[in-house]
Structure formats: C-alpha cells, structure tokens
Amino acid sequence: MTKRLLLTSLLALTAGGAMADEIRVLNWQGYGTDLDWATEAFTEATGHSVVHEYFTSEQEMLTKLRTNPGAYDVVLINAAFTRQAKDEGLIGPIDTSGMKNFDTVSESFKEGELVIDGDVYGVPWTWGLTSFAINTNAFEDAPDTIQVFWDPAHEGRVSIRDDALEAVQFGALATGQDVNEITDLDVVEAKLAELMPQIRTFWSSENDWNQFMAAGELDVATYWSGSAARSADMGLPVQFVVPKEGAVAWLDGLSVPDSSTKKEAAVAFIDWMIDPEFYVKWDAEGAPASANAAAAEALPDDSFNKQVLGDPEVVMRIQFQDPVDDATREKYLALWQGLKARQ
C-alpha cells in the first residue's frame, strides 16, 4: 500500500512538477481538442497545459506551420495534406511506442495516408463523411439520391459549401464519377451550372449552416457528418443522408511539427485525444467518427456515429479522399470561380 502510494505520488510529481510543459495546438475552432473539460482533465492528469490557435482553411494551417517554426506542438492535418506537410519537412515521425491507445486504432487507417514508409506522421483521430443533410420539415421521406439538389420542387432552397474541391467532387458524385479520378470535368461543370439557379446561397462555416437552417431558408444542403450530428443535437430538424450515389469520406490525423520542442507532451496529448473515454464523452456533444476502433465500439447503440457510420452497407458506398495536387486544385478553383462569376 505504502509502496503504491509512493509510486503514485512520484508519478504525480514527475508529471506535475518536473516536466510541466505548455503545448500549443493548431486546429479548427470547436473541433474536440479545445473542449474545456478535456483539456482541464489532461492538465490535471499530466501537468501539461494546453493553448490553442486556430485556422480556417488547410492552406492557412500550412502557411502557419511554414512561417512559425517551433510555435506549435500538435497540429490537426487532414489526411489529404499529410504527405505534403511531410514532404515540406513541416511534420516529423511520431514515436507511438509510449501511447497506450495506439494499438486499437483501426488497421485500415494505419495502412492509409498517415503512415509513410513505416513511420507514423499523423495519428488517425477522426473521420467522417461529406454528404448532405435535409430539413426534415421539408420532406416526408428522406431522399435517397443526390439528384434531389436538382429537383425543381426545391428551387432556391438548396445550398452547397463555397469550396472548389467540395463542389467539384459533389458534381462528380452526381454524374457517377470517381471523386479521386474525375475523367470528364466538362460534364461536372455542366451539372454544377444546372445546379446554380437552385442555390439560395453558399455556406462557409458550420455556424452559417445552422443559422440558415434555423431561419428556414433551406430544404437541403451539403454537410459534414459530425456537424450534422451536432446540429441535430442542438435541436435543429436535420437528418444526415448518405445517398445511393455515395459520399466522400475524409480522415483527420493529429501530427507533431518537426520543430516542436515538447514532443513528449505532444504525444501524451494525442494519446489523450484518441482515448475511448474522452471520445464517448465528446460523442455525446456531437463528434465525428473515431478512428480508434475501441472508441467506436464503446459508443452507446443509439449514437449517430454507431448507427449511421457503423452501418456496413453505408461504408460500402463511401470513397475516401485522396491527396489532391496543386495543379488539380487550381483547375477546380478556376472552374468554380468561373461558375460563380457567371451568376
């Protein structure tokens, strides 16, 4: 007994006193890592305090990493950007041997974009779908097809996100193409041009989306799965739909900048973030799906993430987002800006 007590206090000492670091996290605002109760519990358990800085686009995140070496210890990077960040020398390999939750991370994610030549450059954290959600007051039965966006019955009542990549991939799904290998871009452009008169406005943030829905401006709008769960949780009449044409899936990982001087604390924080206990609590407030199989398993059965994204039939229909090179990105941007300019 005394021995255990001594050990615990020793542990607490080393954790709380000797190596209390302040780690700086770079993430989207309101995206899990900055939940007060979570960071407070982390500080209590390890002694490390957590400070946040936010970005509003992946490009901003990369620019911040490039221009402020040493300023960040943990950064959220979408899997489509991890390789680019690694190639630019912005992030370094993560030593996962000390992490107690890494073993249960789904094998399929460990074989994906985040592990390069056997080194882990991002710990798979969350994943989700970009599809659409409906205003349940406007539909008797939920539609099962993406073509509902082109339905004249909803003219002036639809919205998509003002983002070139998402718009083009949305058009690709609607025209039956592989989102990662769009062979006929002209068809996509024509399809999106037809969509334009249907659109009420574009949305750019979750907050926008919720406001438009709450004001009853929209019947149907593209959305992210985790955000839809959050909106429904807020009491909005919202239902997330994965149509028969499929949906785009994304994976977010937590990485450690190569320039970080507090790598040990950073890895401890990442371990905390993929912990099933944290995830179950987060999910109750509306979270994306966890990349940790043990965490996903721990969810209650009525949870959105278990019900919708845990459905194997749904998983069959999704296409994971591959990295997109700059030339393709610029091509999509030109297409999208051209479409908007003609309005």
Added chain:
Amino acid sequence: MAGTLNAGEGRRAAGLLAPAYLWLTLAVFMPLSAMLFFSFLTAPPFGNEPVAATLANYFAFFETGTYGRLLWKSVKLGLWVTGLCILIGYPCALVLAKQIRGRAREALFLLVILPFWSNSLVRIFSWAIVLRGNGVLERALDLVWPGDVRLGLMFTPAAVVIGLVHSYLPYVILTSYLALQAIDDDIIAAARSLGAGRLTILRRLVLPLSLSGLLAGAVLIFVPVVGSFMEPRILGGRFGTYYGTVVEDQFVAVFNWPLGAALSFILLAVVLLILALSSPILRKGLQ
C-alpha cells in the same frame, strides 16, 4: 509663395509635414510596395519553396474571362451604389444646409453619421436579419399589407446594393453639405430677386457651385465599392461573387498571395484609369 520660403519657414514647414508624411510612408507606401513585390513572385516568400520573379500573375487576369467579367460586374456595382447614394444623399444635404437651422440640424446631422459609429460587419449582419425571408422587413410589411408578402430580397444583387448604399451614404451627404454650406445665401436671394425659379437656381447656381463636394463624395464611394467583398459575400448569396471576393479568396482561402496582389494592382490601375478618363469632368466641376 511656396517657392519663396526662407530657411526658418522651410524648417518649420518640414517639421509640421514630417509626421504626416512619415506616417503615410509607414502605413501606405511600405505595405503597398511589399504587395507590389509579392505580385511579381511565383510563390509567397515564406516557407521552403524557392521563389522566382514572374509576370504570370498579371497574365493570369487575361487567361480566363472570369476576372474581366467580375471586374466589369464590380464596376457596375460601383456605378449603381454611387448613383443611388447621390440621388438619396444630395437632396438630403441640400435640405440640411439650406432649409434647416439650429438644433434640428444638429440632430439630423447626428442621424446621418450614425452608421459610422457602428462596426461595418455589425451593420451588414443587421441588414441580413432585416432582409432575410420571414425577417424583420417581411413581418413588418405583413402587418400593414393584406395577403402574403414575399420580397425575397436576401441573397440577391439588390440586397448587396442596399447594404452598400447604407454604408457609404454619409460620405456623399457630408461632402455635399460642406460645399452647399459654403454657398452664400445672398447669391441665391439675388437670383430669386432677378426672377429665377427654383429649378433654375438649382441647375445653374447651386449644383455647379457644390459640384466639387458632390464629386468628391462620389469618388470616395466608387473606389471602395468596386473593391468591396464583405457586403457581397454576406448579402449576395450565389450572386455575391465580385472582383473583391475573388481577391479575398486568394489571400485567405487559397493562400495565393502573389495572384491576389496582382489582381489588386490591376484593380488599382483600372480605377485610376476610370478616374483619369473622367478627370476632364472632375476638373470642370472643381473650378
């Protein structure tokens, strides 16, 4: 006179001018030259990418019809907003300067500059609340108008014009007011005693004498409206893509600062060209 300053006066003038010019150098010239420098680069000069000089960013404007189309759309928006501001603001300034006296004028003047007291973003969001479907405006009209009222103003070009006119109206009122107030009342009285009607006085006397103020206000409105991005983005919905929003995208969304900078300088050049072409009219007005 300026050429014949003696040494003491010259030093005093330099002392008085130095803070203003130093400030202008720091606040305008340096950031602007940094942007000009960026506009000739292949990539923003931070990060590990090698950077080279190029003219490609300027050529990009001509490669697609998109930028030209948007620039024309923005110029049209500028003309609309400036025209409406003059139509609404000039009569207002006329009444303020020539008809109303004393405390009433002060109170009315306060109302005119009230929009300046609130943050522009707050103003635009208030308009969003007023204009949107089932918003404040539609509900108010519903109360006084029989039947179902659906204006559908929100997310249209009209909403953008309304928001911008509200933001920029004080400029034309203030500048016209100053010019109108400088007109001696005796001149108007003299014209009237010589038999000139109200319209004649306005057309041949008041308008020419206050044209300098009116034009100054018009320029002050036109230039920022052509580059505006916040109002179109929030109020314009799918119609809200203008030249300014595309420049903003280059800076905040895709981080192509060189292209954004080049597009800004093209806008600057076009605006200067428009002002230069209209300078004969401007100069006539200022005489």
